[in-house]
Amino acid sequence: QVQLVESGGGLVQAGGSLRLSCAASGQTFSGFAMGWFRQAPGKEREFVAAISRLGGTILYADAVKGRFTISRGNAENTVNLQTNSLKPEDTATYYCAARYFGASERPPDYDYWGRGTQVTVSS
Secondary structure (H helix, E strand, O other), rough: OEEEEEEEEEEOOOOOOEEEEEEEEEEHHOOEEEEEEEEEEOOOHHHHEEEOOOOOOOOEOOOOOOOOOEEEOOOEEEEEEOOOOOOHHHEEEEEEEEEOOOOOOOHHHHHHOOOEEEEEEOO
8 A cells, every 4th residue: 555645735826836746655656656636626637647657658638748747756755746837727636646557647547546735826
């Protein structure tokens, strides 16, 4: 099992940046591919970014490509999401998730989830 705790959310003006972090504990972190997802009120959870176990494969949703960057530090047991040029439509609760196999865009593929961190972007 692995426990995930997100941090770094907050209120920011449009055009601003936030760095989200997810700290993992439990099983060996490098054994998991990691993903970031988000969910806005009244909407389904959607894929944001994912990174494979050793970082060789990185995936982004089209909506965030060029603005967000996912990275991981296996020695620190963390995965980060640098969010730049934020837009009001990026407002959501952001979740990190872990899965045993390769990076995936599909929420059902993930085995473990954090509780989320709120990102609010004002216009």
